[in-house]
Amino acid sequence: MRPNATSATAPLAGETHPPALHRLVAAVQALSMAHSLAGIQEVVRHTARELTGADGATFVLRDGDQCFYADEDAIAPLWKGCRFPLTACISGWAMLHRQAVMIPDIYADPRIPVDAYRPTFVKSLVMVPVRLADPIGAIGNYWAAPHVAGADEIELLQSLANTTAVAIENAQLYAQLDQRVRERTLQLEAANAELEAFAYSVSHDLRAPLRAIDGFSQALQEDAAGRLEGECLSHLAAIRRGVKRMNALVDDLLRLSRISRAEMHRQVFPISDLAAEVAAALRQQEPERQVAFQLEPGGLQAEGDPALVRIVLENLLGNAWKFTARASPAEIGFGRQPGVEPAVYFVRDNGAGFDPKYAGRLFAPFQRLHAASQFPGTGIGLATVQRIVRKHGGRVWAESQPGCGASFYFTLSPSA
Ligand SMILES: Nc1ncnc2c1ncn2[C@@H]1O[C@H](COP(=O)(O)OP(=O)(O)OP(=O)(O)O)[C@@H](O)[C@H]1O
Ligand SMILES: [Mg+2]
Numbered sequence: 426m427r428p429n430a431t432s433a434t435a436p437l438a439g440e441t442h443p444p445a446l447h448r449l450v451a452a453v454q455a456l457s458m459a460h461s462l463a464g465i466q467e468v469v470r471h472t473a474r475e476l477t478g479a480d481g482a483t484f485v486l487r488d489g490d491q492c493f494y495a496d497e498d499a500i501a502p503l504w505k506g507c508r509f510p511l512t513a514c515i516s517g518w519a520m521l522h523r524q525a526v527m528i529p530d531i532y533a534d535p536r537i538p539v540d541a542y543r544p545t546f547v548k549s550l551v552m553v554p555v556r557l558a559d560p561i562g563a564i565g566n567y568w569a570a571p572h573v574a575g576a577d578e579i580e581l582l583q584s585l586a587n588t589t590a591v592a593i594e595n596a597q598l599y600a601q602l603d604q605r606v607r608e609r610t611l612q613l614e615a616a617n618a619e620l621e622a623f624a625y626s627v628s629h630d631l632r633a634p635l636r637a638i639d640g641f642s643q644a645l646q647e648d649a650a651g652r653l654e655g656e657c658l659s660h661l662a663a664i665r666r667g668v669k670r671m672n673a674l675v676d677d678l679l680r681l682s683r684i685s686r687a688e689m690h691r692q693v694f695p696i697s698d699l700a701a702e703v704a705a706a707l708r709q710q711e712p713e714r715q716v717a718f719q720l721e722p723g724g725l726q727a728e729g730d731p732a733l734v735r736i737v738l739e740n741l742l743g744n745a746w747k748f749t750a751r752a753s754p755a756e757i758g759f760g761r762q763p764g765v766e767p768a769v770y771f772v773r774d775n776g777a778g779f780d781p782k783y784a785g786r787l788f789a790p791f792q793r794l795h796a797a798s799q800f801p802g803t804g805i806g807l808a809t810v811q812r813i814v815r816k817h818g819g820r821v822w823a824e825s826q827p828g829c830g831a832s833f834y835f836t837l838s839p840s841a
Contacts (some may be wrong), residue, residue: 445476445581452585460599462664465592470498472585473564477578480546481567485516486558492516499567501546513538515552520560525553525583530574548572553583556590564589577621592825611642621685628678639668674791677805681790684812689730696727696770700759703738707746716749721760727768729837733813740806741772741833747800748831767840773832778825787823811836
């Protein structure tokens with residue numbers, strides 16, 4: 426018969442130990458926040474010893490058919506860093522038998538490899554398995570003087586071991602999740618880079634054949650105009666219009682992929698000055714238009730790449746300018762939403778507006794909600810805006826009602 430072997434299912438003794446219980450509760454909380462094995466180890470090795478007031482504690486991990494003494498907290502060295510076969514040490518016994526073991530006199534118990542204990546202070550011990558159903562480790566307590574551990578001590582240690590098991594499983598899940606997120610991010614980055622390279626080379630390579638079509642159709646127009654009939658001439662003119670349009674599309678695509686490849690130079694800069702410059706340039710292009718700009722005064726600052734943010738403002742203010750062509754009086758506003766962090770900048774107008782149902786679509790390349798005959802454009806502006814904003818880690822979105830103007834919002838840093 427095994428001397429004094431005690432099962433872990435013993436109830437807590439009537440006389441509880443409030444400081445020990447407090448310590449256990451604190452450990453449960455700390456373990457619930459530990460997301461790595463190292464963090465768990467740190468909590469366990471201190472708590473295990475303090476819970477019972479033992480002279481030493483070890484934290485053992487199962488590694489195949491071996492016990493790895495991962496960590497310890499004791500009055501003198503025990504076996505930290507050592508490995509023993511599961512069948513040749515008491516932590517292995519607790520794991521293989523899925524039960525706690527209490528040994529008041531290690532020299533009187535045949536399960537103890539006394540040679541390993543002779544150099545240590547240990548006279549008595551308790552060992553509890555971590556995860557009773559399928560042990561992944563064990564926690565040991567050791568005493569320098571003969572000690573008969575009570576059921577409450579064993580129960581406390583087993584509770585710590587059970588919580589440790591959950592914490593280890595959580596840590597493994599976190600590690601797996603983290604790894605998966607990292608893998609997916611890498612895959613996504615690779616796919617994006619591939620797409621970018623593809624868009625760049627396609628648009629780049631399309632230029633040469635386009636130039637040939639353009640050049641030869643122009644030559645045909647010039648050299649053979651006299652020999653061609655009316656219908657053939659208008660076909661030729663249609664070819665030239667198509668080529669011109671395709672050239673514009675290719676240019677836009679190239680510009681878009683260049684933005685994604687561009688290096689970012691973040692700095693603090695006066696974004697309201699930038700908006701004023703863009704507004705002035707718009708006025709200069711169409712001086713006959715009456716447009717009231719309400720730009721937030723007072724040197725509004727932003728943090729980002731000023732050259733890229735200029736492109737954002739050129740597109741958003743340019744759209745506001747374009748889509749207020751029929752508004753009278755036309756009003757365009759730029760500013761920062763008060764009291765919101767990170768900063769949310771807006772561009773709003775009282776122009777044509779759009780159906781909010783399609784607000785999400787606007788940011789895809791070549792998506793337009795208005796007829797080119799009414800409001801010209803290729804539909805690349807907002808796609809460019811979104812790329813730049815995302816490059817900054819920010820977000821862009823729009824609100825509108827048909828006929829009631831539109832508001833575009835953007836941030837230049839990730840949301841909290
Ligand atoms: N301020 C706005 N008011 C109403 N509709 C807008 C406004 N800004 C954008 N839109 C809608 O979103 C579409 C896409 O805008 P985007 O800037 O990408 O293209 P575009 O202005 O038509 O052409 P591009 O910018 O390439 O010259 C526009 O065609 C229009 O339908
Ligand atoms: Mg535009």
